[in-house]
Amino acid sequence: MTERMNASPRRTFLKTMLQAGAAATFTSPVFALEKKAHTTPVTAAPSVQLNVRDFGAIGDGITLETESLQRTIDRCGVLGGGEVIIPAGRYLTGSVSLRTKVTLRLAAECVILGSPDLAHYAVSQVRWEGKWIPGYLGLIHALDARKIAVLGPGSIEGNVAVAGRPTKENPLRRPALIEFLYCDDVHLEGFSTSYAHMWSIHPTCCDNLVFRNLTVRSTLTNGDGIDIDSCRHVLIDTCDIASGDDCISLKSGRGEEAYQLARPTEDVRIVNCTLEGRGFACIGIGSETSAGIRRVLIEGCRVTSVYKFAVYIKSRVGRGAFIEDLTVRDMSAAKMRMGFLKISQTSAGVQDENPVPGLDGLPLFRNISFLRIHVDDAPVLVEAKEISADKLLDGLTLDGFTGTCAKGLELANITHATLRGIAVSGFTGPLLRIDNVTGKGLQGAEKLPPRGRTELVATPAVPYKLH
Structure with missing residues (x-):
């Protein structure tokens, strides 16, 4: 089957992404896949290492930490990339956006907690049941970024209060837990997730993805574990997934x-x-x-x-x-x-x-x-x-x-x-x-x-x- 040309350039699409103010077939496919090396590094040695506690994060599970977490990530990005360390603690947050060459490292006994308030989630064009529609971005997300990673051994817990399907009263798609749009070189490894009534990990139109040693619990209806959506060069390795879909x-x-x-x-x-x-x-x-x-x-x-x-x-x-x-x-x-x-x-x-x-x-x-x-x-x-x-x-x-x-x-x-x-x-x-x-x-x-x-x-x- 002849491959059709892409009719919508990525850059044109991304110009309208984030809503302002919102927080030739191979004869042997197996041989071809085995020859393709999935050797994406976790990251290069970080040029900087920043701790979210130094940017105002508290980790008490009560204080909304979105601003502190995003400030740390943004600072790391403008310094050329590196690691953002989230130490032990419970960090309540709305959606946060990763930047190019930034690794989010979740320490042992670190828990990222999703906010129960949809107002704390950014809005963009997102994929829902195969169509681009307005919707809430994932709790952890990235747009048009490269060389990004989330590493354990900590955990990320979504909030069921913001999950589910769009409704007549609120037609926006509900937030996934982790979501990447038009990204390249993404690495997730060694952490656990829990969510319900909505997808856990949803990369869309991304290249070069490695998901390794993840424990994913995405229970109840509509609770997909990992959704690979129009992506290329993907490795899902040694993951333990229990899903409601x-x-x-x-x-x-x-x-x-x-x-x-x-x-x-x-x-x-x-x-x-x-x-x-x-x-x-x-x-x-x-x-x-x-x-x-x-x-x-x-x-x-x-x-x-x-x-x-x-x-x-x-x-x-x-x-x-x-x-x-x-x-x-x-x-x-x-x-x-x-x-x-x-x-x-x-x-x-x-x-x-x-x-x-x-x-x-x-x-x-x-x-x-x-x-x-x-x-x-x-x-x-x-x-x-x-x-x-x-x-x-x-x-x-x-x-x-x-x-x-x-x-x-x-x-x-x-x-x-x-x-x-x-x-x-x-x-x-x-x-x-x-x-x-x-x-x-x-x-x-x-x-x-x-x-x-x-x-x-x-x-x-x-x-x-x-x-």
Whole structure:
């Protein structure tokens, strides 16, 4: 698929960001990802080291510390960068903004506490369910910054009073806990977070991200752990995430807006993570995919329990773009309420008010591989039948599945499928049911009822234009 040109320069977008007064595909994606070195340094040796206590911070958990924290960060930034030290204590704050070449170091027994008052959070254009809308920025955030870091071992605690979904009375998107917009070279390591009813970590349109050794607790509905949104060159390494929605979500926007902006999520590695999905999936690929998702490697991860599917690859008619070159290997999964893997190309997620019309609006799925997977008592092993005959899933490899499941595999509208080493037990009925599937390892499959034709989005009388 030919990559479309980005229609909205970053600098033009950022001129209107902060509201005044408000506080060519690789043939082997795995090889390509492994050759890409994620060696982003934590930071260079800091040129200065500033302590927030020297700038008026108290750390009693009662005094609002926003001004003192921001003053320290700003001072560090204008001196050329370095470390801002937050010692032991409890620091109540509204949103604070990191600056280029500044590292925020949270000492042991340091707790950053989010204010319960939305008036203490800055307002900007932010992404919400795949669309740019006005909203509150994250408690810790950065705009167009580079070489920034937040390091532990302290913790960051959001306030549920400011979480949740936008309302008619207050249509602004609620603040994420940690959020980066158009940043480059971001490193988060060694701290813990807690929040509820809203996303914990949300980078958007960023490059070169490393998230390592994080403990993320983002419980209750809408509580995603880490949302990677139109970002490139990402490493999520050895993180422990318990989420009220998706533990890790990869996305790239929704509808014609994101399709025309054409900023995919690409070159992502998720390794050695422990995941507990209390509300939806442990790893969600989509459904906001209108700029595409490609070159993703997930390996060595463990799903301890999940409310729906351990891995859910999803999009819908009207999204357009692609999900391609995805490899999941050496994963184990237990305590699944619905199953291990679901793939839905046509019907996941809400329809956009400006969907991508015609056959272009039907997403392309290709080159998806699952290797060496172990499941314990999966209700369903693989469900991949919400796929259109108008645009087949091209290339699905399922190789080396072990463990137990109640139901096997159901596949529809797939070409170049490869099934081998499916050595599961405990299921009733046929292990494999298919419709319009070609490839290897399909012997003995029973027939699924044929799928109906896919209704595409009609072309509007007036073509969509970014506005």
